Amino acid sequence: MTALLKVKDLVAGYQSHDVLKKIQLLVDEQMFIGILGPNGSGKSTFLQVLARSLKVKFGSVLINGMDLNDLPFREFGRAVGYVPQENSIPFSYSVYDIVMMGRNPHIPRFRAPGVEDEKAVANALKQTGVMEFADRSITSLSGGERQRVLIARALAQDAELLLLDEPFAHIDLHHQYELISLIRESVRGKKAAIGVFHDINLAAAYCDHLLLLYEGGVRAFGSPHDVLTKENLEDVFKIKPFLGENPVTGVPFVFVMDEERVPRASDQVIVLISGAGSGACLMKALNNTGYRVRCGVLSEQDSDYQVAMSLGLEVISEPPFSRISLEHEEELIDLVSKADRAIVTAVPIGWGNYPNIRALERIHAEKVILYLPESGNHIMDYTGGAATTLLNHLTEQGAVRAHSIGEVVSLLEMVSDSGSCVL
Amino acid sequence: MKIRNQYLLLIISFGLLALAVLGSVTIGPVPVSLSQFTGGGTGSQIIFDIRLPRAIAAAFAGAGLAAAGTALQALFRNDLADPYILGTSSGGAVGASLMMALGLMALIPAAAFVGAITAVFLVYLLASRDGRISTSVLLLTGIAVSTFFSAVVSVFMVFAGTNMHQIVFWLMGGLWNTSWNDIPLLSLIFVPVILLILYSRDLNIITCGDSETQTLGIDPHRTKLLLLGAAAGITGIIVSVTGSIGFIGLVSPHLTRLITGPNHAILIPGSLCCGAFLLLIADTISRTWLGELPVGVVTAFFGAPFFLFLIRRREEL
Incomplete structure (x- = not known):
């Protein structure tokens, strides 16, 4: 034929x-x-x-x-x-x-x-x-x-x-x-x-x-x-x-x-605190932009965990339905204290994952970004106010809020431009 | 308008045109009524030997120029094209005046034909870039080619000696010399005119874009050459008889398109009719009230402002 x-x-x-x-x-x-x-x-x-x-x-x-x-x-x-x-x-x-x-x-x-x-x-x-x-x-x-x-x-x-x-x-x-x-x-x-x-x-x-x-x-x-x-x-x-x-x-x-952003960002280490799918897109974006992303403690059944694994990221994880263990909390604190930046997404916070945000006290508050897309300025808090208080405290100390992936990326760039943590 | 109604309108228009030809022969410096037509006296002579052939020549020449103009507007994809503006007429004038200067009157039509074809292809080749022709480049090329050919005609006039005044009068474009002898030659235009009508679907497609002509089943180069040749042939024949008469080829398609739309199957016959009317009216006016002012002058007086109007109306050139 x-x-x-x-x-x-x-x-x-x-x-x-x-x-x-x-x-x-x-x-x-x-x-x-x-x-x-x-x-x-x-x-x-x-x-x-x-x-x-x-x-x-x-x-x-x-x-x-x-x-x-x-x-x-x-x-x-x-x-x-x-x-x-x-x-x-x-x-x-x-x-x-x-x-x-x-x-x-x-x-x-x-x-x-x-x-x-x-x-x-x-x-x-x-x-x-x-x-x-x-x-x-x-x-x-x-x-x-x-x-x-x-x-x-x-x-x-x-x-x-x-x-x-x-x-x-x-x-x-x-x-x-x-x-x-x-x-x-x-x-x-x-x-x-x-x-x-x-x-x-x-x-x-x-x-x-x-x-x-x-x-x-x-x-x-x-x-x-x-x-x-x-x-x-x-x-x-x-x-x-x-x-x-x-x-x-x-x-x-x-x-x-955006290819221009790639080389400037590549050496920054970022700890991402997320869960319940709230960090998946950001994780992909940052990883593909060239940042070295480490994920804070995630449940092995969490969709964020699966995305992180598919991207080959370094993840601290817990088995499903278990609280964050002391061992993993210490591991996270170590990670956070050495990181260039930490980002918290709009993950619902209960006592089970409260250690995730408690770890943020170990990094300079100005290095913390609260990524709160759409949902406004609040995180769903199931700790009776403890989580909200902690995050508000961080904000007072200089943590910044971002509402889109673009905003997050530009905040990260400002740091890499000035060379240190000063915003 | 439905296509059937358009054809009906067309038949009525051609009927009116025939009546207009008959009517125009009664008008003139000497009033003659149609009843004297068969009388055999002076009246009959005036009508039959002088006015009738002239009226028929005017109708044929007007029709031909309009058809050529319509085809050129389609082939150049530009509604400012016209045999006069594109230098086709001056190309014909070069051929014709050369033969006049040499005293070879029998060869005038053939030479005018060759000159017109040379001019139209010259403009086409010079104005097109990658198959595209912009209006400004087209008009400027037409002017340049016209000017060049006019210069050549002037050279012939200088060397023509006693034939010079003949060339001068002929150049102004007029019908005062036409007799029954010219009618057979002028009738030849209907061969290329019929060819254009048969190719009306091709003309429609060619006006719609360069890139799709081939995929719509048309050999673009061969068809364009054939149809440009037809338009140039019509112009050459007319120029050899009447000299260059401008703007009929520009105005007629425009007026006709207002009624028929751009479909060439109906636009070309409509244009033929419109052009015939226009030149017949212009010639009747010039021979009756303007003391035999060459009709090319009359058409230019009306056509040039129309041309300017078309240019002003365009957003870009």
Whole structure:
């Protein structure tokens, strides 16, 4: 069986400058491929070559076994549909007329559009939610609406291979997800789609294959799991990625850390007092930003404990449902007294974990950050006021409050800037 | 408006155009009524030998210029394009005036045709960058090419000797010389005009963007060359008969688009009708009340302000 699209040793670009250097790609039916890569990696150039806007300089592009350059254009139009990144239409065609243009490769020159064409257009208008604009002029629509019309045109074209060049740039979030599901739905039977995406997570969630381009070559091609690795993302995007998992679909989910902050922070030791999941996000953020995070006493069943273990952090832990033992309290005090900073999250405090915050008396109060997101300024206190009193005392002594991870990070930076504990 | 109603309107318009042609021949410095048409006297001679061929020539030339203008606006993706503004007419003038200077009157149409085609491709090549054409670059290139060709025409005029005044009058663009002999040549424009109508779907798609032309099943280079050639051919034929008449090709598509919208299947026939009306009216006015002022002067008086209005209306150039 011949592949729907076969790209071999493709070299292409502008005048003397080759943007694409020996690209290989094999696309079979029913694939939905997302192309990722930084600016200048050749994503759009690649699509332009496939859409025949740019010439193949070297190598070959075969569609159903036929060389791209040998395909008559009408046949090419039935094989490949294209949604451009941007489009300025200078004349006020009706939306219906624009979508009908997608049928052009199917309509003989001396014939008017037939019933089948009208049906395909009506269907595409409905699917993309632009039916209500059908009679309006394309020039009167917003950027996002216009983009949906162009997607409708490509769907009406009913081509085997659909090319999308950052099709969602101006489209509302809810339409984005609707349209990308629609495109994935359309990749059935003998069809396939290739899209350039800016949003890594959108591509990972919907595409079954990702193609990572870097400096004009294929850096990786495969399932999102295989492509979105820490090394690939660091090398290609020059970011410090944190890889989580989409809780619903299980595909990788990429968070990005601000790379500038990484080297300055890396030598600080931070003790994190948390529990009941209140510290998980902060823990990940700080660890990925490069701080050396130590976790105060956590129960082995606590979700914070599991996150800390998955990050490979140093943790002092107790078996489930037991109070903090004296031995572990002393260990924590030792840790706190040597740390650069200590952070307490909004963990509910009872007598069982009270030693966790009592340990904070062993560090200069100005080095303590109370991280209280959303819930306001109070911690749930099940110690009859003892915990609140202690924390208030710390605040009076100079402990600071932060309400977001960003605030925490900037507080930490202020210290590393001034070199000591002075705020 | 439904497409069927548009075609109905079109048929009515062409009917009105035919009536207008007949009506215009009764108007002139000497009033002649239609009843004298078959009389065989002087009245019949004036109508049949002088005014009727001239009216038909005006209608054909106006229709052709409008069709060429419509096609150029689509191919350049710019509604300020027009055979006169883009230098197509002056390209034709170079060819025609060369033949006049050499005294080779029979070769004027062919030379005008070659000149017009050269000009349109020259402008296209010079103004496009990576297949894109910005309005300002297009207009400036048109001016530059026009100016250059006008200079070439001046050179020919200097060397033309006794034929010089002929070139001068012809350049101003007029229909006073037209006779039945010119009608067969002018009718040739309908070959490229019909080609343009047959390619109206392609024109629609070409106006909508460069990148998707191929994926919508059109060979962009071959189609553009063919259609540019058709527009230039129309212009060349008309220029060789009437000299350069400006702005009909600019104004007609604009007026027609207001009624029909931009779909070329209906816009081109509509434009044909509109252009024919405009030039017929302009020529009737000039020969009746303006003492045979060249009609190119009349169209420029009305067209140039319209052109400025279009430029002012644009947000960016």
